[in-house]
Amino acid sequence: MDQPPSRPTWSRQIEFTLAGIGCAVGLGNVWRFPYLCYRSGGGAFLVPYLLMLVVLGIPLLYMELTVGQYTRRGPVHALTSVCPLLKGVGMASVAIAFIMCTYYNIVITWALYYLFSSFQDPLPWQNCNNTWNTANCTVYATNSSYTSTASQEFFRYRMLEQTSGVDVAGTLRWELFLILILSWVVIYFCIFKGVKSTGKVVYFTALFPYIILIALLINNVQLPGAVDGIKFFIVPEWDKLLLVEVWVNAAAQIFNSIGIGFGSLLAMSSYNAFNNNVLKDTLTISIINSLTSILAGFVIFSAFGYMSHLQGLHIKDLAVDGPGLVFVVYPQAFSTMPVAQAWAVLFFFMLLCLGLDSEFAMVEVMVTSLMDEFYHPLMRIFKRKELFVLAVCGVAFTFGIPCVMQVGIYVFQLMDHYTAIVSIMFLAFFEVIATCWCYGVKRLSDNLEEMTGKRANIFFRVCWLIIAPALITVLLIFSIIQFKPARYEDYVFPPWAQGVGWVIALASIIWIPLGAVHTLWVLPGSLMEKLKLSITPYALNERSNDKKGGTDTLPVVSVISSDWTSASSIHPPEKPVQTHL
Numbered sequence: 001m002d003q004p005p006s007r008p009t010w011s012r013q014i015e016f017t018l019a020g021i022g023c024a025v026g027l028g029n030v031w032r033f034p035y036l037c038y039r040s041g042g043g044a045f046l047v048p049y050l051l052m053l054v055v056l057g058i059p060l061l062y063m064e065l066t067v068g069q070y071t072r073r074g075p076v077h078a079l080t081s082v083c084p085l086l087k088g089v090g091m092a093s094v095a096i097a098f099i100m101c102t103y104y105n106i107v108i109t110w111a112l113y114y115l116f117s118s119f120q121d122p123l124p125w126q127n128c129n130n131t132w133n134t135a136n137c138t139v140y141a142t143n144s145s146y147t148s149t150a151s152q153e154f155f156r157y158r159m160l161e162q163t164s165g166v167d168v169a170g171t172l173r174w175e176l177f178l179i180l181i182l183s184w185v186v187i188y189f190c191i192f193k194g195v196k197s198t199g200k201v202v203y204f205t206a207l208f209p210y211i212i213l214i215a216l217l218i219n220n221v222q223l224p225g226a227v228d229g230i231k232f233f234i235v236p237e238w239d240k241l242l243l244v245e246v247w248v249n250a251a252a253q254i255f256n257s258i259g260i261g262f263g264s265l266l267a268m269s270s271y272n273a274f275n276n277n278v279l280k281d282t283l284t285i286s287i288i289n290s291l292t293s294i295l296a297g298f299v300i301f302s303a304f305g306y307m308s309h310l311q312g313l314h315i316k317d318l319a320v321d322g323p324g325l326v327f328v329v330y331p332q333a334f335s336t337m338p339v340a341q342a343w344a345v346l347f348f349f350m351l352l353c354l355g356l357d358s359e360f361a362m363v364e365v366m367v368t369s370l371m372d373e374f375y376h377p378l379m380r381i382f383k384r385k386e387l388f389v390l391a392v393c394g395v396a397f398t399f400g401i402p403c404v405m406q407v408g409i410y411v412f413q414l415m416d417h418y419t420a421i422v423s424i425m426f427l428a429f430f431e432v433i434a435t436c437w438c439y440g441v442k443r444l445s446d447n448l449e450e451m452t453g454k455r456a457n458i459f460f461r462v463c464w465l466i467i468a469p470a471l472i473t474v475l476l477i478f479s480i481i482q483f484k485p486a487r488y489e490d491y492v493f494p495p496w497a498q499g500v501g502w503v504i505a506l507a508s509i510i511w512i513p514l515g516a517v518h519t520l521w522v523l524p525g526s527l528m529e530k531l532k533l534s535i536t537p538y539a540l541n542e543r544s545n546d547k548k549g550g551t552d553t554l555p556v557v558s559v560i561s562s563d564w565t566s567a568s569s570i571h572p573p574e575k576p577v578q579t580h581l
Contacts, residue, residue: 009271016272017281018207020265022357024258024289025209027107027326030354033293034300035325036253038315040246041237042301046294048241048250053290056471057254059463060428061265062282062456063435063444068269069278070447074368075263078270079431083438084523085534088515089430093263094369095508096423100262101362102399103415105187108355109180109404110327111348113159116179118344125154126335132157151332159327163406166414166497170406177404184397188390191360191367204353212350213295219343220302229305232315233297244478251475252424257289261427264361267368275451300325303333310336326351366392410488410497417486418501423508425479429472430512436464439537 010016037045071078079090117124124130128137128150134157138147148156156162163170220226240246259265265285269278301315307329308315334344367389371378382388402411435444441464445455456464486493486501493501516534523530 009273013273013276016268016276017284019268019357019360020281020285021288023264023268023361024285025292025354026257026358027104027351027355028253028257028358029289029293030213030296030300030351031107031326032256033253034297036249037233037297037301038304038325040243040249041240042232043234043236044238044240045246045250046234047236048247049253049293050290052247052251052254053286055463055467056251057258057260057290058282058286059460059468060260060432061258061286062279062460063432063464064260064266065269065272065278065282066444066448066451067435068266069272069274069276070451072270072274074267074270074372075365076369077372078266079434082537083434083535084519085516085531086430086434086438086512087519088512089427089434090263090369091511091515092423092427092508093261093266093431094366095511096419096427097262097264097362097365098396098399099415099419099504099508101359101366102396103403103412103419104355104362105180105183105359105396105400106403106408106412108183108352108359109176110159111351111355112179112183113176114327114331115345115348115352118341118348121341123331123335123340123344124158125151125331126340128153130154130158149328149332151328151335154331155327160409161406162409165491166407166410166493168407172401173404173406173408176408177401180397180400180404184393187356187359187363188393190356191363191389209350209353210292210295212346213292213299216299216343216347217295217302219337220299220306223302223306223309223337225305225307225309226302227305228308229301229303229315230298232305233301244482245484248425248475248479248482251472252479255424255428257293258286259361261424261431262362263365263369264358267365268361270368277452278448279452279454300330303330306336307333363389363392363396366396410491410493413488414486414493414497414501415504418505419508423505425472425476426509426512429469429476432464432469432472436469438535441465443537 010019033049037043067078067082068075071081073081074090075093076087076090079093080087127139133150133153134148136147137150137153139150159173159176161170161173221230255261269281304315307313330347331344334340334347337343367385370392371385371388378388379385382391402408403415405411441456441461444464445461449455485498519534520527520530523533525533
């Protein structure tokens with residue numbers, strides 16, 4: 001049987017750095033981060049956010065990039081080689097990437113819809129004289145709960161045509177359906193050649209948003225009331241720091257924004273040159289990601305201050321919930337600015353670029369992992385990798401169709417709540433246990449030294465061994481104890497919908513225990529021997545035997561099949577990977 005082709009690498013290392021920045025910097029930076037700041041009392045959120053960045057975000061990203069670059073495999077095989085017992089963590093990463101890419105692309109679809117609508121004069125959300133507006137429509141928000149703004153009604157009744165609840169499905173929104181097809185076509189042609197095509201696209205999609213953010217900030221700070229919005233963003237309400245929810249949300253935002261636990265950057269780093277400077281990429285990606293969130297915060301909150309000034313409301317009273325931040329409040333701000341259409345076009349095109357980068361990475365996780373495990377069967381079926389990528393995009397598109405029905409906003413909110421908050425904390429916990437404790441900090445440092453000539457310093461070793469596992473454990477416990485069911489604005493999902501949400505969460509989490517059971521089932525020996533073998537790290541290719549000129553063949557657990565095979569049966573990376581047993 002023919003061997004799969006040698007693993008491609010980025011044409012230039014800057015392409016991985018830009019792709020990593022594009023993967024980390026996404027819609028969450030201009031949507032979820034400002035929303036969590038708004039809900040957590042502004043500046044109070046920045047304190048735990050920056051602390052989590054230092055002790056969780058940067059060390060764990062360093063860990064993931066090291067594992068991906070060293071093993072030169074996607075998350076499934078990489079985690080299997082690190083700790084066979086917890087190989088399900090890699091499978092869970094693929095599952096969560098698939099779930100997220102199905103509904104994350106809906107936000108890209110919305111951004112495209114708004115982008116096309118932004119060419120109209122006047123902007124369709126600028127007044128209440130449209131067929132979809134109700135008698136309760138107002139141009140600006142008021143304190144009354146019986147009125148809604150023109151911007152809110154465009155989002156609800158024109159674009160979404162949303163129903164009264166999740167139990168009323170409604171019909172398919174054909175405009176959104178066609179735009180969803182368009183968005184997947186764009187994504188496919190950006191990634192169908194793998195890193196060779198993605199590496200070229202990211203030069204634009206990763207850099208262009210910064211031009212728009214800076215332009216928006218320069219414009220916004222000149223608006224009346226902008227200073228009040230910025231003060232709300234940077235001045236903490238210290239009593240909010242006593243709320244565990246704020247700390248859990250800060251950690252979840254770090255995981256979501258950087259991509260810890262999703263396997264995206266781990267998969268992308270597997271295409272790096274073996275001796276690439278991992279620490280440099282880690283610091284570049286994580287710091288630029290957080291600076292982008294803070295920059296976006298200044299942009300968004302300066303607009304909040306402007307809207308607060310126009311409407312005579314306190315910033316806390318602005319109607320902000322979920323995706324309404326960038327699709328309701330900010331478009332409303334545009335409608336009062338000079339050259340409103342131009343700013344709207346630039347803003348929504350920026351959202352498109354941000355969303356595409358993150359979507360690339362999530363699709364790449366699935367493609368890389370499936371190609372690593374099923375290369376020969378897939379090539380027999382699809383003949384070419386491009387056709388397999390097309391099939392992956394087609395399946396993800398199909399699962400996203402419920403989100404472009406009239407009930408779509410509720411489906412979207414339910415999936416986002418149980419995936420982005422619930423699942424990711426479990427994945428991060430078990431990934432840290434597998435890598436930092438089962439594989440071990442010493443082995444991880446040895447791997448770094450082999451690749452770069454330098455071991456991890458004492459700060460990273462302490463974070464990996466003690467701080468990160470302890471902190472994630474505490475956050476996981478409190479997130480379970482203080483869990484809040486999903487809701488959208490004032491609508492609370494019924495119990496059956498919450499049950500569906502837990503099924504969505506379990507669709508990724510369940511792979512962790514299933515992987516553990518499968519490993520113990522196929523390993524030879526008694527239960528104690530099985531347990532010992534299951535937490536013994538095996539590399540994809542063992543240490544070269546200098547004396548005999550051959551390789552050791554210590555056994556590894558096949559990821560999917562029940563075969564107990566040797567390391568030589570798994571296609572090795574071009575650079576020998578040491579076991580360090």
